[in-house]
Amino acid sequence: MGDHRNTTSNVIGLCLLPQELIQNIFLSLVLPEIVRLKLLNKSFSSLISDHSFVRQCNSLSNSTTWLFVYKKRWLRDAVLHAFTDRSSDRWFRIPLAELLKPVDFHGEDLYFLAASANVFLFASNNVREVVAVNLVSVTVKKIPPSPLGPRGTSSWRRSGMKLVTDSSGSGHFRFMFAEFVGNRPVLFVYDSSTDTWKSTEAKEKENDEILPRGGVHVFLSVVHGPRESVLVATSSISDSDTPVVVRPRFNDAEGLTVGFNWGNVIDRLHVYGDGYMMIVKSEGENRVRVLKGVELWGVSLDGRKWELVSAVPGEVMGVIEKRYGVMMGCLEEKNGIIRVALVSNCDGFWDMLWLSFDTKWKRWNWMPLPDCKMKGWNMAGISFSSGLTLQ
Template identity: 70%
Template sequence: MEDHQNSTPNAIGLCLLPSELMQNIFLSLVLPEIIRLKLVSKSFSHLISDHTFVRECNSRSTSTAWLFVYKKRWLRDAVLHAFTDRSNRWFRIPITELLKPIHFHCEDLYFLTASGNVFLFASNTVRLVVAVNLVTMTVKKIPPSPLGPRGTSSWRRSGMKLVTGPPGSDHFRFMFAELVDNRPVLFVYNSVTDKWNTMEAQEARGRHVDERLFLNVVNGPRESVVVACTPECDAQPVIVRPRLEGGGVGEGEMRVGFSLGHVTDRLHVYGDGYMMIVKSESGRKKRVLKGIEMWGVGEEGREWEYISRVPSELMKKIERGYGVMMGCLEERNGVIRASLVSNWEGLWDIVWISFDKSRKEWAWIPLPDCNMKNYNLSGISFSSGITLP
């Protein structure tokens, strides 16, 4: 994880401080900065590797939310950019060297999703998914699923989920849901066994579906088909079919996940059992973002229940014109985080908003410029729980 500033003079000065004071200073930093410091000197590495420091650092890092954006011109320039509300700048994470052992025939990759230290990338030509651990600097090929090799267009963000753990390990489960013979089926890859497991979902039949993971199979204008499962995948997954009554923020054409500004009135973004409805209006040459509502799957999974609308004062801050827009959405520990990425004449713009369900409060995280002009956006994802080994 790069930082272009010269840290040598500061490192010499820090080494003269008591170790306890140095630890307190390091703990005020975010994890990419700590990982970089570990490479500066042996004394820093020894201090950061101390069990007490690792435990305290990981305790703080577990609750830190990150937004990752993958942009590239060519595979040799592949860069992951990371931002957290604990900092005021983007962190640049080159991944080209990490991926060299995997032969992609000079092909560009797509960033699927992330959780903890694990990041998934997909290749369209060789139809391969790889897991990259950015802390241990390791790469793992994931064998083809029972459905066979898949191109990047087959992976739907709201239909897949990556779960890492237990804490302190590099284990993970990657799951996705698809229709097979018109029946929703859950596919689960376990990194421990290096194998896939297939589980056919059953109708929920009025059962409560709280404390589960939600993977969208079908997203329609009025009804969705969603598979709900436990994070451990140790119980039969169930099917819920939430319906949307009333149409949300407005009627008109609807797109799911990706909006072409000149034809779309509403953009629906799904994730973790929630749905964000984005309302736009026509401008002179482009569309303008005008309203956002958040909905969630009801307790019995029969309907989308209204949660909240972004206040008008906040909408004025994030209102912007665009030609193309897409979004991602996640829920963690009672906070729903959403990002909207828009493009107008080659210029990219990113919005990060969140809704705290217990406090019933919206928040806007201002983002500095990510310098994405003339780059391709090849994936965006939230993540939490990055930890030191």
């Protein structure tokens, strides 16, 4: 009760300040905090809805990159944890329980699939449904089953799917994923503007066809074999073009393995995304390993091979070297910046690391993340995102 009185007093005191000063204070906050203030009272809502404020806020938010983490917990306590490169000293908590109430999951834990701008996708395992949550418009929408039918959470592969939002600010989005169907790679695309799915069999790439990484192309991983990977390349702005099969080969004699690194069974973790592959090398035994090297590879322009892009330099490795028992990661490329989050667990303690590589300046950067208070919890999804706006 005392906390409620203090909050009310603080809100009243803030409202007494000049509007220009209040706007400057709000602009120093990150977008999830601004959205919560908008719901607090009518005065704040009116100020935050002002066109000038929205324009300034969006200008700042568009250049901000987020890392979102979802813990596996009861739905009634659902919280999305968010960390941004704009404010590198703490995690933000985004409560979801009230937002998810209109959708009945029978108390089931959810899995966090993907994020893009204001849209977040969550999947259930028992109900086998996917829902789209818009944090700014405060709406939740069920996505109809794909042509493959209802899918459990284990069917979704992080590097094999992509969420693309409409840059116009309309709130529309496309959700893409690629799978083998009848031994052929097929692209499935859900369009929120029509609430329908479209499936297209990918064609083999022409010999002279160039598919540069980044830009308008989306690369979705289908499978990674001992010597060859299979990816589907498609347009990020239109689904009118036929998707293309890309088969880059990896010349290393060791096989490619996607997933977790445990004990001394596997000494390399491969993290895929957006036409890139990060190889995380380690050493150790007895279920505890030590991070020893990180390499970044990318699909060549002709799509025929994986080529080395860069390796994390020794001075950075000396700082990020760590012990772990199990590790996973996610990778995203946007505007020439490749970002990777490596999440490790050792003796029940979770640790996270944010690595980025600037492809223009050939420069590595790393960002240590503060404790997310995840001891004893299971990871239920992780994703990068950018472009959050008040529209």
